Amino acid sequence: MAGEMKKDWNTVDSDRRLVLGVAGSARKQGNSATLLEVVLNELRAEFRTETVFLVDCRIEPCQGCHYCEQHGSCKIGDDMPRLWQEMLRADVVILAAPSYMGGLTSRMQAFMERTWPLRKGRLAGKVGGYIVVGRRRIGMATGIMEEYFTRLGMLKLPGVVGYAFEPGQIAKDEEAMRQSRGLAGGVRRALGLADRT
Numbered sequence: 794m795a796g797e798m799k800k801d802w803n804t805v806d807s808d809r810r811l812v813l814g815v816a817g818s819a820r821k822q823g824n825s826a827t828l829l830e831v832v833l834n835e836l837r838a839e840f841r842t843e844t845v846f847l848v849d850c851r852i853e854p855c856q857g858c859h860y861c862e863q864h865g866s867c868k869i870g871d872d873m874p875r876l877w878q879e880m881l882r883a884d885v886v887i888l889a890a891p892s893y894m895g896g897l898t899s900r901m902q903a904f905m906e907r908t909w910p911l912r913k914g915r916l917a918g919k920v921g922g923y924i925v926v927g928r929r930r931i932g933m934a935t936g937i938m939e940e941y942f943t944r945l946g947m948l949k950l951p952g953v954v955g956y957a958f959e960p961g962q963i964a965k966d967e968e969a970m971r972q973s974r975g976l977a978g979g980v981r982r983a984l985g986l987a988d989r990t
């Protein structure tokens with residue numbers, strides 16, 4: 794099966810809560826993935842972390858057949874059922890994506906629409922956060938992220954917005970770096986841990 798999962802093997806320990814990062818850029822070392830790594834790195838002392846790179850996954854668009862309404866599973870035989878399990882196992886989900894044409898990447902959008910079967914409270918109470926990076930005009934990207942977590946009934950943390958174009962440039966966006974550490978602090982607070990940021 795396609796789809797790389799980057800695990801922090803040093804901290805694999807089923808007693809620790811899981812923070813799942815979902816990276817929606819084609820660039821695995823791009824700007825949004827860099828900020829995601831800042832957040833996850835801040836949390837590794839207390840949490841297990843995993844990163845799913847959607848570029849490694851096969852995710853078809855939803856066919857609108859409503860099969861999942863009756864059966865709780867999906868007719869499309871791609872990587873999404875596995876990713877549903879990852880979402881259900883996670884205590885915290887952080888989505889990271891570039892802004893593309895004022896929205897999100899089609900990879901991230903396809904992932905989001907295919908989590909439709911997880912609404913109706915299945916992720917209720919889990920913590921959600923997001924990272925969006927654009928060159929200048931991010932358009933509706935943050936609104937799409939906000940609406941997503943609302944639809945799933947998740948506890949929403951303030952998102953991170955960064956500005957950069959070429960990979961690596963995000964390191965110069967000090968505000969985005971600060972917000973990313975702040976997102977990690979928000980995760981800690983939401984889960985009742987002391988904030989170290």
Ligand SMILES: Cc1cc2nc3c(=O)[nH]c(=O)nc-3n(C[C@H](O)[C@H](O)[C@H](O)COP(=O)(O)O)c2cc1C
Binds near residue numbers: 822892931
């Ligand atoms: C197809 C495409 C569309 C883009 N659309 C936008 C956009 O609407 N607004 C924006 O601010 N940046 C836009 N960008 C720039 C990317 O968001 C920017 O390069 C970002 O840093 C990429 O993140 P990544 O390194 O995580 O892939 C676009 C880039 C591409 C390739």
